[in-house]
Amino acid sequence: MSVTAADFGKVAVLLGGQSAEREVSLKSGQAVLDGLLNRGVDAHPVDPGADLLTVLQAEQFDRVFIVLHGRGGEDGVIQGALESVGLPYTGSGVQGSALGMDKLRCKWLWCGLGLPTAPFAVLRSDADLPLAEELGFPLMVKPVREGSSIGMARVDDSEALLVAWREASKYDSEVLVEQWIDGPEYTATVLGDEVLPLIRLETPNTFYDYEAKYLNETTSYHCPCGLSEAREHELQALALQAFRSVGASGWGRVDLMLDQQGNPNLLEVNTVPGMTDHSLVPMAARAMDIDFDELVWKILETSLEIN
Numbered sequence: 001m002s003v004t005a006a007d008f009g010k011v012a013v014l015l016g017g018q019s020a021e022r023e024v025s026l027k028s029g030q031a032v033l034d035g036l037l038n039r040g041v042d043a044h045p046v047d048p049g050a051d052l053l054t055v056l057q058a059e060q061f062d063r064v065f066i067v068l069h070g071r072g073g074e075d076g077v078i079q080g081a082l083e084s085v086g087l088p089y090t091g092s093g094v095q096g097s098a099l100g101m102d103k104l105r106c107k108w109l110w111c112g113l114g115l116p117t118a119p120f121a122v123l124r125s126d127a128d129l130p131l132a133e134e135l136g137f138p139l140m141v142k143p144v145r146e147g148s149s150i151g152m153a154r155v156d157d158s159e160a161l162l163v164a165w166r167e168a169s170k171y172d173s174e175v176l177v178e179q180w181i182d183g184p185e186y187t188a189t190v191l192g193d194e195v196l197p198l199i200r201l202e203t204p205n206t207f208y209d210y211e212a213k214y215l216n217e218t219t220s221y222h223c224p225c226g227l228s229e230a231r232e233h234e235l236q237a238l239a240l241q242a243f244r245s246v247g248a249s250g251w252g253r254v255d256l257m258l259d260q261q262g263n264p265n266l267l268e269v270n271t272v273p274g275m276t277d278h279s280l281v282p283m284a285a286r287a288m289d290i291d292f293d294e295l296v297w298k299i300l301e302t303s304l305e306i307n
Contacts, residue, residue, distance in 0.1 A: 003301055005040040009062025011300065014078065016047035019070030020150050020171065028275035029067040035296035036065070048078070053085055063303045064089040065296070066272055071145065074272040075101035088303045092271040096247035100269035103176050104144045106246055110266055113245055115238070117266045118257075123165050123175040132165075132177040133158060140180055141165060143172035154180065181265050183258040186225060188239035189273075189284040190252050191298060195236040196284035200225040221280070223287045235264060242266050250302035253281060 013036065015029020016022055029045060036043040043065070046055065056064070064082055066073060066089050076098035082089045092100060099106055110117045121131040122144070132139060141164040143151040151171040153164040161177075168175040189196040202220040225232060239254035248271050255267040273281045275296075285295040 011043040012046045012061040013065045015067045017068040021069035025069045035293040038293045090303045091250040092248040099246040100271040119179045121177045135179045138180040140178045143168045144174040146171045181257045185257045188254045189281045197287040198225040199223045
């Protein structure tokens with residue numbers, strides 16, 4: 001039986017929030033809102049404050065489309081709050097959201113399951129810096145629980161490592177340091193039980209940073225990604241395994257890189273990926289002839305399935 005716009009009832013599109021990714025979330029949320037309205041959904045923007053649950057109940061919303069990036073929206077907090085009042089929502093549940101947001105515990109889990117990821121160390125104080133240096137330079141430094149490449153840096157020596165660690169620690173009490181991977185980067189979009197075509201990312205920047213993601217016009221996106229069909233299927237299967245291993249569901253994205261020998265290294269899971277005009281999920285959907293309005297409809301349908 002096909003789903004109609006009326007089946008969704010009144011939908012709150014959560015956008016903005018108070019994380020470091022607020023501006024991206026506002027853009028993503030507006031795009032999602034427009035797409036739902038184009039399909040006839042009774043959708044309304046809600047920029048959450050401390051009284052969010054009161055607002056959602058007072059306005060008699062039937063379900064929630066979460067487009068909050070980063071802390072408070074992508075880490076299980078809002079998911080738990082919505083479950084406490086019985087409101088269905090899009091995307092991963094509490095566990096999948098919390099683990100997906102936490103790069104360190106994600107990597108611990110993947111290592112335990114034998115899934116490939118780059119060698120790493122965790123910094124909690126200056127005293128931990130020698131642990132990172134043992135990995136060998138160059139290194140990638142990133143806050144454990146931030147997105148959109150916020151607070152990330154590549155470092156080539158001890159002095160730069162100290163500076164990068166102190167900058168990243170402004171965002172998180174735990175900082176992840178990974179062995180630098182010198183190879184192509186790919187992203188895999190998960191939609192329901194399907195992995196969409198891989199996208200290969202190419203940027204003249206040192207890495208795929210905030211500017212490359214949202215501001216620059218010099219970033220190249222290759223879809224088809226240039227891999228053989230068999231190799232692409234292998235990486236898609238790995239991405240789906242990584243996504244499911246953290247308990248993620250509904251929709252999301254898994255990022256990975258290949259090293260110089262062609263071996264894959266899982267980077268992270270995104271459970272509320274960007275939905276701006278520069279974003280990767282809509283790009284992968286277009287490769288499957290799924291336009292943006294249809295994409296947000298399909299994502300909203302996941303709120304019917306899991307709640």
